[in-house]
Amino acid sequence: MTPEEAYSIKLVSYVKISDKGLLHVETEIDKDKYKNYIYLNKVKIGEGLIPQFYLNNFYYIRGDKTKSLIVQTEYGEPKKLFTLAKISKYVFHKKGILILGEEKASKKEPFYANKLKYRFDGRGLLRSRQSLYIFDGNLRKILSGDFDVTDVATNGDRVIVSTTQSGDDYGLDDVYEVNIDNGDVRKITKGEGRVSAIAMNEKGDIAYLGHRKGLSPWATQEIIMPEEGKSFMCGNNCGSSVLTDLFDGSSNQIIFNKDEILSLGQEKGSVDIYRISDNKVAKLTNGNKVVKGFDYNGKLAYFYTTPEKPSILYYDGEYDPNPNIKGVSPIHIEGEIEGWAIIRGKENPTIVFIHGGPHTAYGYGYFIEFQFFASNGYNIIYCNPRGSQGYGEEFAKACVGDWGGKDMEDILNFTKKVISQFDLKGKIGVTGGSYGGFMTNWIVTQTDFFSAAISERSISNLVSMCGTSDIGFWFNTIEAGITDPWSKDGIQKLMSISPIYYVKNVKTPTMLIQGEQDYRCPIEQAEQFFIALKMNNIPTMLVRYxxxxxxxxxxxxxxxxxxxxxxxxxxxxKYLK
Known part of the structure; x- marks a missing residue:
């Protein structure tokens, strides 16, 4: 398999049950560009994003550098309603269309930062923020400020939003009711926490996906009905923390239809759809898979991935946009921790993959990279060490204050178990991204077990990251188990768990890969480790994208x-074969 073949897949990325049938979007890479195609009842009808039927009209978002909302009548020509720099969502209210979007801001003017969160990965400097608009023939801004409106829901009358206005620096959200006539808001949630998605039924009842556990990246999410004082758990964690490298852009969602709430829920490495009705939680799907998105109006439509299939759409039967693709099946291995292995031959080289987060997980999803290396003769090992989500909150919290401790032990022990179980004789490499990049850097400072390493979007110095990452100032503090990253004790703790502190121990050839616009794990993290390795005569390369x-x-x-x-x-x- 070549890299071009690895990325020649089509992915279902959106599904909507409409009054005209089933809408879905397929995303693919065409001539090194992402393309989104809209299908109605599996027949291609256009190109764009986020389609929806409303009455007799068809609405969708289209554009590259800017986004426009387009309306297509049944027999007329497409009509552009308005254009913004970004449009992320729109819903219909009796007074017009409610939109989440951003205005265009000049990048040529000086930027004045006056708060901790002044830039963000994927967005750059925060010259503009996501606001709530209404279009009723004219586009009017309803709610905006130096914060983001992150979601909106309505029953056509009542309107609720989630925003970061009370916890923007630290990525905390709340739910508010908003008066669309004057922009006044009333806070609904209490305490502090995260809001990943909101929903409202026809009666105006509300629910959201999130938690009220403060600043705790390891916290499990629930379905919460704040006005009724109820909360529900779907599996071990509502929503999904299972990683894939699929480019479908799917995100967490909930649907509130009549008296039923539907959400994704995670149990270990699987993600299914759960229904909450009559104060009871029931699982609607089963099997070793990862559901990525769904719609529900009494009937259920959803799309999912498995280790063997990139994308499957389910609605009155299954549709596979990649009928000629079937990945190599992994072997499930369970002991003290859960993991998987793809075995191509006991004499073949092996690569150990480490996930990011750390509070995410590997699971039953298709991984382009796993299949690419497996098709080229590599054995693949991957697991969910302590710190991974989907196994309960205590398990997810188990690496906090101990990065590079028991989590590294889990990875090494699991790797040695697989090597012994399958009598693997070839050389072993290691790779990972984000926290997985941290762990890759860390492991090569602690052991010579691996013959080669590739560290991506990595962390090498937890102290400097506090001042250069969009979230490092609070995330590193929480994860290290300290209160002040700038105190003497705080700096010492952060350095004691930083790979750069032990870089003189490295003997393993190590490549570093980094995006130059990475604000989460800034490129200076890779630069530090690269220069240190180079000065210590360790084979290394820094790849900058x-x-x-x-x-x-x-x-x-x-x-x-x-x-x-x-x-x-x-x-x-070069180093394993």
């Missing part, structure tokens, strides 16, 4: 993503 951010391996420039697979295989071929 212009224009790419933290998502460079999942939703980056397609040309760069293909080059990334090529350069990674060349590095592992």
């Amino acid at each position: 212009q224009g790419d951010g933290h998502e460079h391996a999942r939703k980056g420039n397609p040309k760069n993503m293909k080059d990334r697979l090529k350069i990674k295989m060349e590095w592992f071929d």
Whole structure:
């Protein structure tokens, strides 16, 4: 398999049950550009994003550098209603169309930062913020400020939003009711926490996906009905924290239809759809898969992925946009922790993959990179060490204050177990991104077990990251188990768990890959480790991808993503084969 073949897949990325049938969107890479095609009852009808039927009209978002809302009547020509720099969502109210979007801001003017959160990965400097608008023939801004309106829901009368206005620096959200005539808001949620998605039924009842556990990245999410004082758990964690490297752009959602609430829920490495009705939670789907998105109006439509299939759409039967693609099946291995292995031969080289987060998880989803390396003769090992989500909140919290401790033990022990179980004889490499990049850097400072390493969007210095990352000032503090990253004790703790502090121990050839616009794990993290390795005569290479951010391996420039697979295989071929 070549990198081009690896990315020649089509992914269902949106599904909507309409009065005219089933709408879905398929995303693919065409000539190194992402293309989104809209299908009605599996027949291609257009190109755009987020389609929806309303009465006799068809609405969708279209555009590259700016986004426009387009209305298509049944027999007329497409009509552009308005244009913004970004449009992320729209819903219909009796007084007009409610929109979440951003205005265009000049990048040529000086930027004045006066708060902790002044830039964000994938967005750059926050010259504009996501606001709530209404279009009733004219576009009017309803709610805006130096914060983001992150979601909106309505029953056509009542309107609720989630915003970061009371916790913007730290990524905390609340739910508000908003008066669309004057922009006045009334706070509904209490305490502090996260809001990942909101929903409202026809009666105006509300629910949201999130938690009220403060600043705690490891917290499990629930379905919460704040005005009724109720909360529900779907599996071990509502929503999904299971990672794939599919470029479908799917995100967490909930649907509130009549008296039923539907949400994704995660149990270990699987993600299914759950229904909450009559104060009871029931699982609607089953099997070793990861559901990515769904719609429900009494009937259910959803799309999912498995280790063997990139994308399957379910609605009155299954539809596979990639009928000729079937990945190699992994072997499930369960012991103290859960993991998987793809075995191509006991004499073959092996790559150990480490996920990011740390509070995410590997699971039963298709991984482009796993299948690429497996098709080229590599054994693949991946697991969910302590700190992973989907196994309960205590398990997810188990790495806090102990990065590089028991989590590294879990990874090494699992790797040795697989090597022994399958009598693997070849050389072993290791790779990971984000927290997985931290762990890759950390492991090569602690052991010579691996013959080669590739660290992506990594962390090498937790102290400098506090001042350069969009979330580092609070995330590193919480994860290190300290209260003040700038105190003497805080700096000492952060340095004691920083790979750069032990870089003189490294003997393993190590490549570093980074997007130059990564604000989550800034490129200075890779630069520090690269220079240190170079000065200590360790074989190393720094690969920089212009224009790419933290998502460079999942939703980056397609040309760069293909080059990334090529350069990674060349590095592992050189040192493992």
